[in-house]
Amino acid sequence: MYERKIPKKLDCGIAVIMEVIGGKWKSCLIYNINSGLRRPGELQKQNPDASRRVLNQQLKELEEHKIVRRVIYAELPPRVEYFLTEFGESLLPVVRSMEKWGDENKELVIDLLE
Amino acid sequence: MYERKIPKKLDCGIAVIMEVIGGKWKSCLIYNINSGLRRPGELQKQNPDASRRVLNQQLKELEEHKIVRRVIYAELPPRVEYFLTEFGESLLPVVRSMEKWGDENKELVIDLLE
Known part of the structure; x- marks a missing residue:
């Protein structure tokens, strides 16, 4: 079972959702x-910057949190x-709004990172 | 200036937004x-699980990404x-949807973490 210490402060809704999608690739995996895109190889190809180990770890955590099966x-x-489980699908409005913001601000963010 | 290597794959909107709000506390800081809540001490009090060093680092990155001033x-x-800058305010719909999901699913997520 998932052995992480439960953070004391989960009364802020954002701290709660970050427990579920906080890993760098989790939102991308949910979206993919x-x-x-269902197979590990397809998910790896879609996220080449992520190592297979990190993707597998984050898929495992998404599974333990009942977001994916x-x-x-x-x-x-x-x-x-x-x-995606039904619980996982409840995250789609959030993930879509993240995708939309990222798409609309891509050039600006890339400039900021240079 | 922010020295991080620019990840090769930023064509997915979610990878773009994760560059900006990917740090564990950034969405909470934007919301706070x-x-x-404007002062470092107030932000620390609101996020007791975060070390002052991590909060300062993530505030610095938010500043470099022109999200906060x-x-x-x-x-x-x-x-x-x-x-928040105007650019930072453009994230509020995403951050609010994250807060809402977290609030609605708090009990379920806490059960999953046990």
Whole structure:
């Protein structure tokens, strides 16, 4: 089970959601899985900056937080796919608003990072 | 100036916004500053789980990304206050949707963390 110490201060809604989507790639993974990218290899290809270890760790945490569910197909070689749970789908309005802001401000942010 | 390597893949809007609000406390800081908590001491009190060093680092990054501006009053002892910039205010719809989701799902998330 997820062994992290529960942060004392969860009365702020943002601290609560950051517990769930706080990892760097979690929002991207939720967005990608919702747009049909289900397999670890596809998710890695979509997020080349992330190491496979970090992606697997963050997928594991999303699974433990009941945001995604993992389906293993009894095939050779075994096939794994991720799906959003109903709870995970409740995050889509937030994730979409993040995507929209990022899209609208991409040039500005890239300039700021230089 | 902010020396971080620019991640290669910024074509996904979420990767862009995570560059700006990706730090664990940044969304909380934006929310707190917008609700009138301006001084480092007030922000620390509101986020007791965060060390002063981490808060100062994330405030510095928010300032470098033009999300907040810092005002130093020529008094003894000197007084410092943070304000959202117009660019920072453009994040408020996203931050509010995060706060709302967190508020609505607080009990569920706390159960999941146990």
